[in-house]
Structure formats: structure tokens, C-alpha cells
Amino acid sequence: MDADTQHLIQITDPHIGPRRDYRLAGVETLETLRLVLAEIGGFTAPPDLICVTGDIAAEGATEAYRLFTQQMQFLELPYQWLPGNHDDARVIQEGFTAAPYWPLLELGAWRVISLNTAQPDAVGGHLADDELDFLAHCLTRDPLSPTLLFMHHPPIPVGCAWLDTQRIDNAERLEAILRQHANVRGIFTGHVHQEFHAHWAGTELYTTPATCFQFRAASRDFALSEQPPGYRRINLHADGTLTTEVVFLAQGLTRVDKQLAGY
Numbered sequence: 001m002d003a004d005t006q007h008l009i010q011i012t013d014p015h016i017g018p019r020r021d022y023r024l025a026g027v028e029t030l031e032t033l034r035l036v037l038a039e040i041g042g043f044t045a046p047p048d049l050i051c052v053t054g055d056i057a058a059e060g061a062t063e064a065y066r067l068f069t070q071q072m073q074f075l076e077l078p079y080q081w082l083p084g085n086h087d088d089a090r091v092i093q094e095g096f097t098a099a100p101y102w103p104l105l106e107l108g109a110w111r112v113i114s115l116n117t118a119q120p121d122a123v124g125g126h127l128a129d130d131e132l133d134f135l136a137h138c139l140t141r142d143p144l145s146p147t148l149l150f151m152h153h154p155p156i157p158v159g160c161a162w163l164d165t166q167r168i169d170n171a172e173r174l175e176a177i178l179r180q181h182a183n184v185r186g187i188f189t190g191h192v193h194q195e196f197h198a199h200w201a202g203t204e205l206y207t208t209p210a211t212c213f214q215f216r217a218a219s220r221d222f223a224l225s226e227q228p229p230g231y232r233r234i235n236l237h238a239d240g241t242l243t244t245e246v247v248f249l250a251q252g253l254t255r256v257d258k259q260l261a262g263y
Ligand SMILES: [Fe+2]
Pocket: 055, 084, 085, 086, 152, 190, 191, 192
């Protein structure tokens, strides 16, 4: 393993409830997060950073953030987060996670930018002027460092009609900024509870499975899959290239309730 390589882990969409035994679609979401974190905690080379890309809480409850933070602290690894549509960004920032919101991080030669695509009381994604200005500013100020972008919602369709209406509704503005810069090496999102990859806006877009249940790929209407909880490894090499792979837990879900009509 190259000593100059930065090792990131993306975890996404934990959907933690207000109680330990909370279930969503029959899945104990705190338990599946715990299983994912236990696997990460067992790596021989611990990751340099864990990026949590939103929907930390299922219902934005304060207690859910306390339970999430407790699990992350057991791991004793640095992490950062950004909000999703199920989160209450104000509740998170009031101190219920130990890690502050860090929209720009330096990691060796790399820069890691987080954008907030969540809007109050809406399921779909949107990039406010402040977020787009922040991105444009970061990329203009530092046009050479290889850079990653993390967001909750994807900017383009992933092939599920019911989810695709929830993508960032002004992604053409994001695309215009990205096309002016050559140093964004990848965009990583959550929200869609499935693995997807596409070349877009002169860079690579990746979505990542949730730490709870997954949605069925290529489904027109809401549908769950039986894939187990997952996460993504991202290796940032000193020469500005990256390698990435999705990892699913070896054990399947014992109780995914497919009767759920929506979430
Ligand atoms: Fe979401």
C-alpha cells in the first residue's frame, strides 16, 4: 500500500431513528450502521477520513444524532458529514455530532469539498446560490489540487424513475462550474441507496449504497432490493488519480420488509 495514498470511506443514508430498536422497512438501522462501522474498525490500515453523506437521521430527531455520534465515537476515527433531505441541519449543528460541518478539507495533496443539497421540507435536491458560489470560489482559488466533491443528492438520473425526480433540480449550474475546472476527480453522493457510476460534467459521478437497506436498481416505482448494507472505499493517490469500490457486508439482511410503500 502506497504510504502517500489517502484512504477515505464514504458511508451514507444511515436513517437512524429516535430509539435504538427503531426499524425502517423492517431493518434495525442502528444495528446495520454498527455492523458497517465494525467492519471499517477492523481494517488493518484505518481510513484517514470517513465521509457521511446525509440522511443520518430518519426523522431529524435529536436523539437519532446522539445515537449516531455515539457509534462514530466508538470507532475513534475522524469523520465529517453533510445533511440530507431527512436531516435537520440545525439540529446537527447545535452539537449533536462531535464533528462540525467542514465544507472544505485538505487531505494531503487533495481537497475535499462538501455541498448541501438539502432544502427544508422537500425531498428533492437543490443547490442554493451560496453553495454554488462556495464551490466556484474553492475551485478558482485552487485550480490545481485534485479535488473531490461530496453531496447528498445526485445531479443526474440513475435509472429509477421514482428517484430520478428527486435529483438536484438546478444541476446545470453545477455542471457549468465543473466544466470550467479540470481538477475535480470525482463526485460522490448518497440518497439513491444503490451503486451507480457515470461520466458527467467532465468528471466521474458515483453513488453509494446505504448502510441500511438498498433500493432496487432500474425500478420505475419505489422498490427495495435484498442487497445487504454497504459502503464505499475511495483511495486518493498522490499523483492525483483515485480508485474506488463499493463493499457490501457479507451477511444479508434478515428482515427487509418489502411491503413498505415509500419512505
Ligand atoms: Fe435522501
